[in-house]
Each structure stands twice: as structure tokens, then as C-alpha cells.
Amino acid sequence: DSxxxxxxxxxxxxxxxxxxxxxxxxxxxxxxYWYQQSLDQGLxxxxxxxxxxxxxxxxxxxxxxxxxxxxxxxxxxxxxLELGDSALYFCASSGTGTTFTDTQYFGPGTRLTVL
Amino acid sequence: xxxxxxxQTEISVVEKEDVTLDCVYETRDTTYYLFWxxxxxxxxxxxxxxxxxxxxxxxxxxxxxxxxxxSTSSFNFTITASQVVDSAVYFCALEVTGGGNKLTFGTxxxxxxxx
Numbered sequence: 211d212s213x214x215x216x217x218x219x220x221x222x223x224x225x226x227x228x229x230x231x232x233x234x235x236x237x238x239x240x241x242x243y244w245y246q247q248s249l250d251q252g253l254x255x256x257x258x259x260x261x262x263x264x265x266x267x268x269x270x271x272x273x274x275x276x277x278x279x280x281x282x283x284x285x286x287x288x289x290x291l292e293l294g295d296s297a298l299y300f301c302a303s304s305g306t307g308t309t310f311t312d313t314q315y316f317g318p319g320t321r322l323t324v325l
Numbered sequence: 326x327x328x329x330x331x332x333q334t335e336i337s338v339v340e341k342e343d344v345t346l347d348c349v350y351e352t353r354d355t356t357y358y359l360f361w362x363x364x365x366x367x368x369x370x371x372x373x374x375x376x377x378x379x380x381x382x383x384x385x386x387x388x389x390x391x392x393x394x395x396s397t398s399s400f401n402f403t404i405t406a407s408q409v410v411d412s413a414v415y416f417c418a419l420e421v422t423g424g425g426n427k428l429t430f431g432t433x434x435x436x437x438x439x440x
Contacts, residue, residue, distance in 0.1 A: 245370075252432055253430035255426075266425065268426070268427070268428060300370055302370070310360075310420050316369050319369070
């Protein structure tokens, strides 16, 4: 158990809809990262937040947005969903803000299915 | 543009055999970082190692070792005396920091260790 929690575990929705994925980092970790793993695109880094502020941006679509709240949990919002957004979305946390420099601990992922 | 190639899609070995997973990368940046991650059947990602481009020393951690060779743009991962618990998909990744943090993953190598 990495100490990172993600909810929900599974999500099934329809095209055009909007969903919110939630991540709680390990106790004491200030950075949260979001990744997408799909059959088409493979693994992709989406975005990193550190202590409430965006720190690094990867291949995140404009239809997607994220935020990190004062209690350090993070939410990834996906809107105008398309079939191709079906994927496993991982969140990871780490202690520092310097992107990718220290060990990241990954959550179990949220499996999103867009029908 | 950055690229990571893991040419081995799937490898099967018998327990106690040594196995090497290949990773070849492409980048024009002189400063970059290389990673390996493990994704066991449970699905969670596990960070294994991060190496910077200025440190070509091989690294050993228990049964795991990594061989970084700039001359061939490779960062290979060897598991010595493999065990069934090593069965997983292993991903190599490349990070370049010029122009922001860009992290590129390979397509992964599925390792099956059988009794």
C-alpha cells in the first residue's frame, strides 16, 4: 500500500459528460502528479501540482483541468468526454516540488470507461 | 523530439534466470533523466530508479541493476535470479527539462517469470 488513495476505482460514463477524479496524497507529501494510461497513447504525464500550485504540465488536453486544495488532495476534471479518454488515470505523490526528482508513490488508479 | 524504445514487447523466463530489459532513448538535450517503473498485475505503478545524464555509473540495488551507456543511448535493466514476483510490465522513461519538464514513456516490456 503506497498510502496514495484514489476515488472512484471505476467510472463509467457517456461521451460528452464531465467527471471528477480524486486523489489524496501520502501524509506529508506536497506534490501530486496525474498520469493517463491508455491503450492508444500508452503512459502519459498530465500535470503536477505542488502545495496548491501548478508546477509542471505534460500532455494534458484543454478539456482536462486539475487543482490541488489546501488539504493537499487533488482533483482531475475531465470534460466533453470522448471515447478516446477511456483510460486508467493514476495519481502519484512525492515530498518535494522539484518535478520528478524524488520517489513518486502511485495510487491504484481510476479506470474510466467512456461509452 | 524525445523518444523511448522498448523493443521487447514480452519476455518469458524461468525462475532464477537472469533477464535484461532493453531501453533505447533519443534526445538532443544534453541534460536529461532516465527512469524505470514497474507495473505488477495489481496495476499500481512502482517507481524503481531515476538517473541523470551525467552519471554513467552502473547502479545495483539487490537483484536489480541498471546499465547506462551514453554511447549507445541505452539504459538497460537487469534482474538477477528472477522470481515469480518480478512478473510485471516494466516501463522506461525519459525526462528532458529544456522548455519545461517533458516525460516520455516507452511502451513497456511484459516480463513473465515462470516456475
